[in-house]
Amino acid sequence: MNNMKNYLIPKISLAVIILLVVVTTSVNAQMKNKPRYLVKDLYIADPSAHVFDGKIYVYPSHDIESGIPENDNGDHFDMRDYHVFSMESIDGAVTDHGVALDVKNIPWAGRQLWAPDAALKNGTYYLYFPVKDKTDIFRIGVATSKKPEGPFKPENNPIMGSYSIDPAVFKDIDGKYYMYFGGIWGGQLQRYRNGKAIECGVQPAAGEVSLCPQVALMSDDMLQFDGKAKDVVIQDKEGHQLKTGDEDRRFFEASWMHKYKGKYYFSYSTGNTHKLCYAIGDNPYGPFTYQGVILTPVVGWTSHHSIVEFKGKWYLFYHDSKPSGGKTWLRSVKVVELEYNADGTIKTIEGKE
Numbered sequence: 022m023n024n025m026k027n028y029l030i031p032k033i034s035l036a037v038i039i040l041l042v043v044v045t046t047s048v049n050a051q052m053k054n055k056p057r058y059l060v061k062d063l064y065i066a067d068p069s070a071h072v073f074d075g076k077i078y079v080y081p082s083h084d085i086e087s088g089i090p091e092n093d094n095g096d097h098f099d100m101r102d103y104h105v106f107s108m109e110s111i112d113g114a115v116t117d118h119g120v121a122l123d124v125k126n127i128p129w130a131g132r133q134l135w136a137p138d139a140a141l142k143n144g145t146y147y148l149y150f151p152v153k154d155k156t157d158i159f160r161i162g163v164a165t166s167k168k169p170e171g172p173f174k175p176e177n178n179p180i181m182g183s184y185s186i187d188p189a190v191f192k193d194i195d196g197k198y199y200m201y202f203g204g205i206w207g208g209q210l211q212r213y214r215n216g217k218a219i220e221c222g223v224q225p226a227a228g229e230v231s232l233c234p235q236v237a238l239m240s241d242d243m244l245q246f247d248g249k250a251k252d253v254v255i256q257d258k259e260g261h262q263l264k265t266g267d268e269d270r271r272f273f274e275a276s277w278m279h280k281y282k283g284k285y286y287f288s289y290s291t292g293n294t295h296k297l298c299y300a301i302g303d304n305p306y307g308p309f310t311y312q313g314v315i316l317t318p319v320v321g322w323t324s325h326h327s328i329v330e331f332k333g334k335w336y337l338f339y340h341d342s343k344p345s346g347g348k349t350w351l352r353s354v355k356v357v358e359l360e361y362n363a364d365g366t367i368k369t370i371e372g373k374e
């Protein structure tokens with residue numbers, strides 16, 4: 022009997038230890054990729070994250086409760102200023118640097134300061150922002166500062182030839198900067214073809230190729246486009262450009278560009294199907310081949326993100342409307358680690374987490 026005990030007790034203990042290790046490892050794995058809300062006392066959205074001076078700086082838009090009813094024009098997004106945030110580590114304290122730019126200080130602006138982005142060149146920080154001009158047409162503007170957190174001083178006029186929303190500025194390793202932009206419905210992209218305003222601002226028919234996001238090379242001084250913006254073509258694996266009716270995959274808004282292992286990853290939101298998707302290309306202009314979903318739909322209508330590498334890991338910054346109880350126009354910014362498969366594809370993240 023005693024012999025039996027002596028034999029069983031170590032076996033059972035070993036089994037318990039193995040079980041504990043397995044459970045702890047899987048809990049840790051889940052914790053590791055638990056998204057974290059950055060700020061609790063302000064509603065912020067559309068986070069563009071960059072690493073400047075060894076810290077992460079986040080340039081989001083700032084949601085307010087304006088009482089404007091929700092509509093397809095996006096009038097409920099009545100945003101008026103930007104705050105800039107910084108953090109020294111991904112799970113460390115988040116500093117709110119206060120108001121970096123206010124719509125009332127932009128000479129040409131009317132209303133709606135939507136999703137911004139920032140870039141650094143030769144010691145100057147550039148804040149790019151879409152805002153409606155005094156005739157209610159979205160243009161993209163630029164403001165400058167010697168500090169990443171601002172305050173930023175806006176130029177007197179919008180960038181010539183700019184239109185629509187959601188600027189995202191990407192620096193390539195050869196030192197060239199590119200701006201990606203555009204968004205349909207409230208973002209007004211449907212009002213343009215080949216960079217020119219058209220009479221009747223509707224999307225192409227379901228069976229026609231969908232509206233493309235735009236890309237422009239930035240001028241040396243970063244204040245203008247160096248030439249006309251071009252279409253960013255997104256195609257399927259057979260080389261066919263995505264169609265308007267392909268709402269699960271076609272571009273809607275929220276452009277972002279990052280580079281991974283020498284490839285160009287163009288990511289974007291599908292808008293009314295609420296996904297963040299990506300497509301891969303060999304150069305900043307594309308074409309880009311559709312790959313899949315980065316983030317499944319979140320709580321709230323919009324999905325808008327940025328992807329950044331920090332201390333050897335990759336992160337997805339995005340927003341949802343969970344803390345406001347699902348109010349689309351009151352969003353909160355989150356961050357989660359983004360992981361790649363061995364073949365360079367991105368592991369899909371669950372948006373409702």
Ligand code: FUB
Nearest residue numbers: 098135136274275323325
């Ligand atoms: O924040 C206003 C608009 O909502 C942004 O410009 C879009 O990308 C969407 O997130």
